[in-house]
Amino acid sequence: MEFSEVVARRRMVRAYDPARPVPPEVRDRLLDNALHAPSAGFSQGWGFLVLETETDRGLFWSVTTEPGEADSWLTGMTAAPLLIVCFSHKDAYLDRYAEADKGWADRDESRWPVPYWDIDTGMAALLILQTAVDEGLGACFFGVAPEFIAALRAAFGVPDAFTPIGVVSVGYRRPDAASPSLRRGRRGPDEVVHHGRWSPARA
């Protein structure tokens, strides 16, 4: 698929065919491409938890959602045959930038304009989303609520130093309802792109 088509076609897919698993070679390509994401200082401070068996996926959903009847979002999402939980690893960046060529030996976090560890893992997640489109699959990035993070780590043996920045669900698409957020419309260049000087926002 042309790259421009991948970009144009990508949208978050929230309903999947539970009977069609993601082929292993496609899963591997999603992850290989994620590892080509850029990272500050080439720190690569990320980790990806791949959940494919019904047991593992069930455990993920049980520790990251409230018990009770599933709403339409959860019903669609739990059908995804593949979940990739994307973790950022701040210490890898503090360690990397304490090396001689960077010289931030104090590991002072106030040096960082924004958390690059989260940004880089987010870039890797976008590559997973785009690769899914290229492979004819659907995918959705979604967050893990803060109150479930400790239970998620405990369930899968994830060290405390790794923070789940989000999860990518992947699978073959089934028809799903468009997100109500889309009613906001896509903001155009006249609203968000500023050439030369920061122009006032459109009324």
Ligand SMILES: Cc1cc2nc3c(=O)[nH]c(=O)nc-3n(C[C@H](O)[C@H](O)[C@H](O)COP(=O)(O)O)c2cc1C
């Ligand atoms: C950081 C981030 C967090 C998101 N969290 C969720 C989420 O928790 N649940 C969900 O259904 N979609 C989530 N989304 C998807 C957005 O709702 C979606 O990207 C947006 O509405 C635009 O739609 P599109 O990606 O289909 O173009 C998230 C997207 C991002 C980038």
